Amino acid sequence: MLELHELCGGYGQAAVVRDVDFRIAAGETVALLGRNGTGKTTLLRTIFGLADRQGGTLSLAGRTVPPGRPELLARWGAALMPEDRGVFPSLTVAENLRLATRKGFVPAVDPREIFPLLTERHQQAAGTLSGGQKQQLGIARAIVSGQSLIVVDELTQGLQPSVVRDVLEALTGIAATGVAVVAVDQHAGLLLDRSHRAVVMEAGRVVFDGPSTPQTREELDRLLAVG
Ligand SMILES: Nc1ncnc2c1ncn2[C@@H]1O[C@H](COP(=O)(O)OP(=O)(O)OP(=O)(O)O)[C@@H](O)[C@H]1O
Numbered sequence: 109m110l111e112l113h114e115l116c117g118g119y120g121q122a123a124v125v126r127d128v129d130f131r132i133a134a135g136e137t138v139a140l141l142g143r144n145g146t147g148k149t150t151l152l153r154t155i156f157g158l159a160d161r162q163g164g165t166l167s168l169a170g171r172t173v174p175p176g177r178p179e180l181l182a183r184w185g186a187a188l189m190p191e192d193r194g195v196f197p198s199l200t201v202a203e204n205l206r207l208a209t210r211k212g213f214v215p216a217v218d219p220r221e222i223f224p225l226l227t228e229r230h231q232q233a234a235g236t237l238s239g240g241q242k243q244q245l246g247i248a249r250a251i252v253s254g255q256s257l258i259v260v261d262e263l264t265q266g267l268q269p270s271v272v273r274d275v276l277e278a279l280t281g282i283a284a285t286g287v288a289v290v291a292v293d294q295h296a297g298l299l300l301d302r303s304h305r306a307v308v309m310e311a312g313r314v315v316f317d318g319p320s321t322p323q324t325r326e327e328l329d330r331l332l333a334v335g
Pocket of ligand 1: 119122124142143144145146147148149150151
């Protein structure tokens with residue numbers, strides 16, 4: 109699905125992400141983890157052309173995405189849900205969903221069944237939603253987009269614990285239908301329980317890439333410990 113080889117990126121001359129090798133297959137869920145400031149967001153931004161790609165290669169579904177052509181990612185099936193959730197603030201909840209829906213696509217998971225607010229607040233301007241509500245709308249938009257790779261930054265930021273479970277369940281559900289999911293989060297525990305693999309970054313590099321199992325959990329806890 110997505111494959112990175114020695115990807116380097118940052119802002120102008122400043123290198124933040126260094127030599128990242130990473131791949132994710134269809135139907136796989138990967139938790140991208142690391143302490144604050146280790147480069148997770150910058151890696152996602154580099155992939156999607158929002159930070160500068162300074163080296164390395166990137167391919168999606170077997171096709172090379174050259175530097176400066178990030179629009180190919182959307183065309184070939186990848187969606188990024190950024191930290192600000194990427195919703196259109198002046199449009200209503202219903203309009204946001206409608207705009208994101210790929211024509212003729214019926215998602216395997218109906219976001220209206222997972223997130224009642226999509227129905228309850230369908231006429232409300234998305235800009236007036238709380239952070240957690242925007243989050244739910246953003247996830248719903250990603251689900252109905254019909255894309256085959258969904259990347260979510262700061263997955264649980266601003267969400268109530270009950271909604272966190274719903275969001276994780278929704279992502280696991282769409283992964284079961286063949287969608288590849290990459291999720292970044294500060295709180296690793298719940299995400300690790302639901303992910304096939306964990307990738308941990310430290311100082312812009314990948315320092316762990318492996319299955320999320322009870323055997324690897326100790327090493328992951330050590331890598332993610334703050335202090
Ligand atoms: N727009 C920017 N211009 C220059 N440097 C930046 C910019 N955004 C982030 N950085 C720097 O890049 C480094 C990595 O930040 P990044 O946000 O990618 O980390 P992160 O792992 O996502 O952290 P967090 O979980 O806190 O968001 C930090 O040192 C940060 O100061």
